[in-house]
Amino acid sequence: MSAPLVEVSSISRSYSMRSGMFGRAAAVHAVDGVSLGIRKGETLGLVGESGSGKSTTGRIVLGLEPPDLGDVRFDGQPMAAVGTKAWRAQRARMQMIFQDPLGALDRRLPVATQIREPLDIHGLGTPAEREDRVGELLRAVELTPAHGARYPGALSGGQRQRIVLARALATKPDFLVCDEPVSALDVSIQAQVVNLLADLQAQLGLTLLFISHDLRVVRQISNVVAVMYLGRIVEIGSADDLFAHPEHPYTRALVSASPAPGRRSAGRIVLTGDPPNPAARPQGCAFHPRCPRAIARCASEVPTLSSVGGDRQVACHLVTGAETRDAA
Amino acid sequence: MVPLVSIQGLSVAFNGVAVLRGVDLALGKGEALGLVGESGSGKSVTWLAALGLLPRHAKVTGSVRLHGRELLGAPAHELDQIRGGRIAMIFQDPASALNPVLTIRKQLSEALALHRDLQGEAVKAEAMRLLNLVGTPDAARRLSAYPHEFSGGQVQRIMIAMALAGNPDVLIADEPTTALDATIQAQILELLSSVRREMGMAMVLISHDLGVVAENCDRVAVMYAGRIVEQAPSNQLFADPVHPYAQGLIGALPPLDGPRRRLTAIPGTVPDPARMSDGCAYAPRCALAAEPCGLAAPTLAPIASDRTVACIRAEASRRALLGTAAE
Numbered sequence: 109m110s111a112p113l114v115e116v117s118s119i120s121r122s123y124s125m126r127s128g129m130f131g132r133a134a135a136v137h138a139v140d141g142v143s144l145g146i147r148k149g150e151t152l153g154l155v156g157e158s159g160s161g162k163s164t165t166g167r168i169v170l171g172l173e174p175p176d177l178g179d180v181r182f183d184g185q186p187m188a189a190v191g192t193k194a195w196r197a198q199r200a201r202m203q204m205i206f207q208d209p210l211g212a213l214d215r216r217l218p219v220a221t222q223i224r225e226p227l228d229i230h231g232l233g234t235p236a237e238r239e240d241r242v243g244e245l246l247r248a249v250e251l252t253p254a255h256g257a258r259y260p261g262a263l264s265g266g267q268r269q270r271i272v273l274a275r276a277l278a279t280k281p282d283f284l285v286c287d288e289p290v291s292a293l294d295v296s297i298q299a300q301v302v303n304l305l306a307d308l309q310a311q312l313g314l315t316l317l318f319i320s321h322d323l324r325v326v327r328q329i330s331n332v333v334a335v336m337y338l339g340r341i342v343e344i345g346s347a348d349d350l351f352a353h354p355e356h357p358y359t360r361a362l363v364s365a366s367p368a369p370g371r372r373s374a375g376r377i378v379l380t381g382d383p384p385n386p387a388a389r390p391q392g393c394a395f396h397p398r399c400p401r402a403i404a405r406c407a408s409e410v411p412t413l414s415s416v417g418g419d420r421q422v423a424c425h426l427v428t429g430a431e432t433r434d435a436a
Numbered sequence: 437m438v439p440l441v442s443i444q445g446l447s448v449a450f451n452g453v454a455v456l457r458g459v460d461l462a463l464g465k466g467e468a469l470g471l472v473g474e475s476g477s478g479k480s481v482t483w484l485a486a487l488g489l490l491p492r493h494a495k496v497t498g499s500v501r502l503h504g505r506e507l508l509g510a511p512a513h514e515l516d517q518i519r520g521g522r523i524a525m526i527f528q529d530p531a532s533a534l535n536p537v538l539t540i541r542k543q544l545s546e547a548l549a550l551h552r553d554l555q556g557e558a559v560k561a562e563a564m565r566l567l568n569l570v571g572t573p574d575a576a577r578r579l580s581a582y583p584h585e586f587s588g589g590q591v592q593r594i595m596i597a598m599a600l601a602g603n604p605d606v607l608i609a610d611e612p613t614t615a616l617d618a619t620i621q622a623q624i625l626e627l628l629s630s631v632r633r634e635m636g637m638a639m640v641l642i643s644h645d646l647g648v649v650a651e652n653c654d655r656v657a658v659m660y661a662g663r664i665v666e667q668a669p670s671n672q673l674f675a676d677p678v679h680p681y682a683q684g685l686i687g688a689l690p691p692l693d694g695p696r697r698r699l700t701a702i703p704g705t706v707p708d709p710a711r712m713s714d715g716c717a718y719a720p721r722c723a724l725a726a727e728p729c730g731l732a733a734p735t736l737a738p739i740a741s742d743r744t745v746a747c748i749r750a751e752a753s754r755r756a757l758l759g760t761a762a763e
Contacts, residue, residue: 158617298688299700323692324689367647
């Protein structure tokens with residue numbers, strides 16, 4: 109087993125939010141005690157609904173935002189302070205891909221110029237080498253130099269996301285954080301980009317943190333999947349096993365809510381209640397007001413993430429190793 | 437039997453660019469029909485055109501009949517009775533479909549006064565009944581709330597209540613759950629199918645999500661580049677898709693269980709409507725395309741009593757699929 113490239117130990121981050129113009133400021137715990145390890149060359153998928161803290165986790169892991177508590181280690185080293193030389197060197201090794209490629213690209217610059225920009229910023233290679241590298245990157249994402257001369261507006265959604273991917277790969281990073289990279293794309297184009305990402309990962313030995321609300325896409329690309337609910341990880345385990353045998357009541361509901369062609373909704377778990385509000389997190393287990401199995405203890409005591417056998421960890425009072433894992 | 441809604445040869449062009457190129461569709465009483473396809477395939481435009489909701493510069497031709505009555509070119513006062521009264525529509529972004537400065541009561545009452553001719557106490561009672569029907573807790577108090585005081589899922593429930601206000605025969609739901617989280621999507625879809633059953637209403641569910649359509653519709657029509665390419669009962673379409681595009685869409689969907697396989701992505705992109713060839717619009721991306729595919733656009737032809745496909749290579753395509761299944 110290889111050592112983790114990225115190690116996140118119990119990070120927390122809260123924001124202060126006002127309700128209304130004269131409302132009292134309240135702390136919103138976006139991320140609360142999240143620990144993760146991502147091994148070299150592997151993909152960790154992070155799933156959850158809006159407000160679950162998955163994007164904030166991604167931003168903290170990349171150092172775009174400091175955690176209030178806890179720390180992130182990259183390749184054994186703690187994250188350097190923002191703005192320092194060490195930070196720049198570290199940042200060249202980790203990149204991010206966002207959901208909206210049009211928002212991430214400058215509409216007034218040809219895309220080849222934008223792919224070249226990280227090389228200029230980090231001073232990598234001679235100008236001639238940089239040109240070659242841009243051509244190489246365009247080919248790597250299955251585009252041609254002709255595409256490089258175009259402006260973002262003249263490319264399709266899938267092509268734009270390829271450009272964003274090429275730019276992210278320019279500095280030869282070891283680690284990519286992908287935040288909903290294919291959510292804005294049509295199904296057929298989504299499959300192209302997912303395949304491309306998997307190929308590039310295999311060729312370049314990339315390590316990925318893949319954030320998405322789409323369970324199918326996450327399973328397709330991940331080795332390990334973590335499910336978040338209101339800032340905490342409620343379940344984590346290997347991608348195949350997790351969705352085949354979800355243990356946490358929330359994961360079960362999520363898997364059950366994912367519609368499948370050729371299957372009529374028989375025995376679907378439909379959760380009652382509203383989506384969680386991070387500004388008003390319930391006491392005890394944050395999921396208990398919507399949980400079909402909640403007991404009195406769930407309302408008062410926060411469950412901790414603990415192993416239930418194999419590589420699966422679950423944060424639920426009702427799921428213990430002996431009870432449910434014997435079948436697997 | 438006369439279908440409830442019957443669309444024939446419906447075409448739409450914006451500034452000379454054809455975006456809808458001859459759609460034939462029938463909807464029976466109480467039926468749930470799914471429309472799937474990627475962005476730009478014409479799923480929404482079909483219904484916006486049918487209801488006369490497109491901008492003036494759109495050129496609409498063909499025929500749309502409701503109970504045998506022609507809607508295209510019908511006078512405005514007649515359309516006003518039909519829109520919201522006989523055919524109601526809900527959209528992807530419910531928050532922008534409601535007026536932010538009016539209470540829910542005001543907006544629901546407007547629909548009730550317009551289509552049901554209710555006044556005074558009767559309006560309030562009916563508004564309460566509708567909110568209860570769509571599962572809004574504490575309906576009496578929530579009537580005086582404004583849209584921003586509700587969550588996304590609740591606003592979509594209110595939109596559904598407003599759509600039901602006119603007791604419509606047909607509900608057109610255009611990507612009703614796309615902006616919602618997975619667990620809330622499941623709630624809204626369940627609500628839609630339960631109100632449909634209770635009110636005996638027909639529904640057209642427009643979605644890019646094959647799974648959503650498969651689970652909630654009796655029949656599915658797949659659209660590509662302004663045309664319907666395949667139409668079938670939903671269980672058959674997903675078990676045995678015939679059109680290469682329908683096969684491609686299903687193959688591109690990552691499975692949630694079973695062994696992981698490489699996704700069969702459809703190469704290329706959707707054609708530009710301004711530069712469409714005379715032949716089959718899918719031919720440039722199709723693995724089975726042969727020479728005649730480029731000559732003329734195939735028409736929808738029956739392959740079974742309840743299935744139609746627009747593909748001259750349908751037989752080859754079916755064999756290819758059966759061949760892979762037998763391996």
